[in-house]
Amino acid sequence: MKRTIFVLILCAGFAAEGAKIEPPFQGDARPARNIMIGKKTVFTLKPGTKELEIVLAPEASRTTRFAAAELKTLLEQRLNTTIPVRAAPSGNGISFILGLQPLSKEAGIDKTLFCRDAFIIKSSGKRIYIAGIDDPRTDPAATLRMDIADQHYPRATLFGVYDFLERFAGIRFFFPGKFGTVIPKGTVEIPEISIFDRPDFEERRASIYDGIFSDDPNERTVLLTDHDGAKFFRTQPKQPNRNMDYLRFRMSTRWVPACHGITTLRFPRRFGKTHPEYFALDEQGLRYGDPKRPYPSQLCFNSDSPEVIYQDVKAFLSGQSAASRGIEQPFKRDNTFFYWHPQTHNEGVADLQPDDSYKECLCEKCRKRIGKTPREKSDFVWNYAINIAERLQKEKVDGWLTMMAYWPYDRIPSRKIPDNMFVMLSLRGPWSLGSPDEAKHHETLQAWHRALGRKVRLWNFALKWGNSALPGIPHSTPRHIGRYYRETAPWSCGAVLLTGGDYYIFSYLNHYIFSKVTWNASADVDTLLKDHCSAMFGAGAPEMLKFFDALEELWMKVAGKTVLTAAGPVNAIPSEYEIFTRIYSAEALKRLDVCCERARELASADPDSLERIRYIQAHFMNRLHEAASDYARRSDAVAAFRVRMLPLEPGEKVRLDGKLDDEVWRKRSPVFLQRMNRKPGTPQEETRAFLTFDEENIYVAFLCMEPEMNQIQTRIRKNDDPAIWSDNGVEIFLNPSGDRVNYYHIMMNSDGFVCDQKVRRAGNQSIFDPAWNSGIKPAVFRGKDFWSLEAAIPRSALPGFDGKTVIANFTRNQAKDSRIFHYSWTPFLENGYHDTEKFGTVVFTPEPDRSIVREGDFSGEKTHRNVFGAWVTHYYFPEGCFADYDDSTFIQGRRSLVLRTGNVPFFGVSQPLAFKSGTRYRLSYYVKLNNIRPAHRDGGVSMNIRESGKNRWFPQSGNFLSGESGWIRQSFEFTAGPDAGTQPGSIRPTLLSCDGSANFDAITVEELK
Ligand SMILES: [Zn+2]
Known part of the structure; x- marks a missing residue:
């Protein structure tokens, strides 16, 4: 049994009688921050001073010794001196008395004063006491080489040391290495000090383990996956640099489970074969539970599965081993707390959240009981969790449970949430500030706070993910992050902020400001940012502040962009075209470079600051320029993707019978369509398209080879039925204005039915207006092994068509055998057929072919x-x-x-x-x-x-x-x-x-x- 540890780290001052496990959150039960700093300087420490010593009790823990080592190393560098570590004060000079020890007890500092993470810094005569509760068993120096999970142990004396170094010695920890650790020179002045401090957010975690940190050649990107296919820490494990940042940012000392806890009870391995009824029934009538399936722990909560979970959790909270319940523990840790799985069953807290990608069970009982409305569906999941929590309370099982409010179980439950359950609320977070959801976002948080009668944990996002992954573009948004946690502090007790991206350095200010504001929510973000700039960049500070503000403003145009659609405002990532021509335009990049150049001029007399400005410019701007030139290179490929088609000459006529036997077509070269995402060895049927026009009409024609004409699938469609895309047919996209935003879209199936619409592109979304009518009447001809189509669009239906060029695409939907194959003329599509930025250009004016290369298109036999x-x-x-x-x-x-x-x-x-x-x-x-x-x-x-x-x-x-x-x-x-x-x-x-x-x-x- 490893439970004794809980007793040692209790907040003895206010722990309830008989409680064995420290609650993960204590809120306002903790003593308040109290900081008093005298105005007058008491000691002035000059570089090279020999007056300092550090006093450690002989029985000091390795955690306290580590704090002493950090103080010694950093202060020695700061003052260019050596500082001895002694077992007792020498009586000469100034003594730092570190940790809780007999000397601090004599000075009235003992462990009953503290809660978790709290420290005291107190000056008295020639002594400076720095103390808090430290873990008696962990060896931080060894733990630095381990995983993130191993960084959770009390180390409040170390927090006190960092506070002292930052506050009085001007040392700053922005990111690992010589550029991110600022150690000023000159004297250190120490006033009278009386500080009691502890964090406002009891949980403080950001993804400081994600992204490549190019300064460290030893870094590896490793994604861990556990036995059931559940992704584990999305981190780069065993990295002393990141762990050091974790300590110096004073992030969480306790891992409170919060993420899909059910998965680590390993239901698929335990019950996949023996109790299929424990698992949710899917649309195909199959049960989940096959470990090879993604997210296999989807459960049927109307089976005995809640009973099994209850027994598991009860065993865990009663100190039984995981093995006693037949659960394998893949993660071995030997130095810290009792746990089954560091992420989900840890330190007296069990996480009840269902598996990721939640699937509702479709069995008969569930269909009867789950209900239809979003509220009923949400309540159904919460009922499972609340039942377990109430039963544990009734049976007087000590310990805590957690649940995440996450779609679709994101409503405040109808039943009261028992006191032994802590709620984590998944909300978008800092990048919602300034968007139309901002007010709703804060209201949701407040409503949960009211319903629970206590503070809520937050699970937020400020990461480059999915559409916003955008390689090379920095997502540095410290002002939004600072403002967000200042504003949410009255209702939140903890926060996990996902901040991952391609490069670690892009997020360093996000992490720094997150760590400062979650520790002290009244910290002024503007002051912190100005302090950061002057510490890092000296005289270049004002220009670098502008630089970071400009980066933030630009990124928020990407992450905070909102588009009005028929269904209301939605968040949309702007298109690449918008990103590189309107947001990170050449002018915008120039302005950023100018900030760095000016900062370098201003700091030219200060080599350290100059080097840091160069470092930041290289790591941010080089990557931005690379991203922009990569886009330019690719978009140039699209701009040059042009084909020539000639207008009808006087006397030329198109006979609209669906057959392409007209002289008109024989005299013109078609464009050929290619099957999208085609795997080698799979068929592609030749598909040709033509476009031409005369005074009255624009003519389109398609020839689609089809060896299995009897297999093609179409339906009889009402006019403008958008589902026509699923029929065998063709589509044309015409953008006469050339803005790649406003365009016309006509879908025709091979029976001649039509859906036509005017479309507006807004970022990566399309807004459709079916009221537009092209007046098109396609004629279709069916041959033995092909079908073909001819149609005329009156030019009056296409305002802006100038007869010179048109941005266009031609596509084919080959629907047969219940499958659809998609064909496109442009080979550049990335975001479906409506990816207007990747369309080609049809040129109607004759341009002589001036190339001296023969068959540059490989048309020769x-x-x-x-x-x-x-x-x-x-x-x-x-x-x-x-x-x-x-x-x-x-x-x-x-x-x-x-x-x-x-x-x-x-x-x-x-x-x-x-x-x-x-x-x-x-x-x-x-x-x-x-x-x-x-x-x-x-x-x-x-x-x-x-x-x-x-x-x-x-x-x-x-x-x-x-x-x-x-x-x-x-x-x-x-x-x-x-x-x-x-x-x-x-x-x-x-x-x-x-x-x-x-x-x-x-x-x-x-x-x-
Ligand atoms: Zn069911």
């Missing part, structure tokens, strides 16, 4: 294994190398060329090209990289141009393309050398010293005038 029309490669492919046409992905025409290589020095396909000396050319091509792994620095993909007896590379050596990408466009200019006219020239897409494959298409070389 393959006449030999190594001859692709105008392009020729080695007759014998080198080992591991291969070239072929690829119709699964292309930019122009109906196919691209794919080259595969196996680490040979060169593999390419070439055609001769005649260059003129002294002439300037522009080379452009599209390339798609498929896991290109270079063997060395000069390996990768490039375009070789040979002229004047010289090889040129685009991009150049050292900068060859590698990795994985969708279609990207490359464009370069060069001037041909003096011997271009006499020496043979050539162009050759090439793979050099790498493995993997690359597709090439739309290769052009144009003479520039």
